[in-house]
Amino acid sequence: MVKVFVSDDKAEQALRVFKRRVMQEGILKAFKMHQSYEKPSEKRVRERAESVKRLRKLNSKRFGRDD
Numbered sequence: 001m002v003k004v005f006v007s008d009d010k011a012e013q014a015l016r017v018f019k020r021r022v023m024q025e026g027i028l029k030a031f032k033m034h035q036s037y038e039k040p041s042e043k044r045v046r047e048r049a050e051s052v053k054r055l056r057k058l059n060s061k062r063f064g065r066d067d
Contacts, residue, residue, distance in 0.1 A: 002025065
């Protein structure tokens with residue numbers, strides 16, 4: 001669970017921190033994925049695409065190239 005403490009009436013700053021933490025933990029992504037049913041074939045395609053994206057990012061970091 002994400003907790004953000006507001007000090008000195010800085011609600012806007014606390015909201016930005018909250019949004020950043022929610023994104024980092026992947027809560028929004030999980031919520032959006034569970035809103036509707038995903039067929040097994042669509043899940044495989046999505047997971048493969050995510051894997052390729054992850055590998056490309058890793059390789060570009062490893063070899064210092066921008067693709």
